Amino acid sequence: MSTSSGDETMTLDAASERVGIVVRTKDRPAMLARALDDILSQRFEDWRAVIVNDGGDSAAVDRVIAAVRVAARGRISAVHRSDSKGRSAAANIGVQALTGDYVVLHDDDDLWHPDFLAATVDWLDRNPGDGGVVARTEIVYERETATGFEETGRVPFWPALTAITYAELLQVNRFVPIAYLYRRSLHDEVGYYREDVHAAEDWEFNLRVAARHPIGFLGGQVLAYWMQRPNSTGALGNSMFLLESEHEYYDRRIRDEALRAYVAGHGDGLALFLARYVQDEVSRQLDERRTIGQRLVGAARRRWRARRMR
Known part of the structure; x- marks a missing residue:
């Protein structure tokens, strides 16, 4: 297992993985440790993961990786950024450091069911026309305690959802990164995450994909858990709460850009x-x-x- 420092990305030693996992993190070692345990618990094992440390304490990240060294079997590496470049840049750095057939963003505070990768990889293998696949998701509320994190409640995320459609994505994003496995080749086709819309980068990327390809949906068992801490601030806060105003700003900006492009061509x-x-x-x-x-x-x-x- 190798790591890197500074602003240079790196490619993992093994290039044969089916799935590349990008873990974005910054100064949340306890959450990162939980996320790596979550990844290591996957029944599907043909994966490589790159941790993108976006300007946080590199020593803390390296200690977390060292703690799972044996179980990881060389499948986990890190890229340390000396300065924080934001969510979108961190995602792009991670994607560019991986070479697998499929990609997923597993942020350090979210979790999977042990069958997530097995089910989503199977879907994409069986449906070559789909650009990606989304798993049914549950919102899990939690709070920090002296010994870790304590669950305080659960609610379904879009419980009535039966399919992912471009028309509905135009209204609002219908899925979060932890639930979405997609083909890495999409980045060659539609580009990477836009780094100038860092609070809505996943939705903007999803729109570009869905305009060209169907996106599958696994509507049975809940396989992805979007962890939320509504009352947490600072490093432990959720972007959807801490960046709420920025989400609204970039949502409007993306729509306005699209409208101007349409008017330029059609009046x-x-x-x-x-x-x-x-x-x-x-x-x-x-x-x-x-x-x-x-x-x-x-x-x-x-x-x-x-x-x-x-």
């Missing part, structure tokens, strides 16, 4: 029509929910405003 006629249509339709539906008295008051106010404007 603004459809965009103008839909913008007004949606506004009128929302107003109509809200109006239907009002009582007769509320409607009469609203109509009177509109007439009063109209007279004042004359």
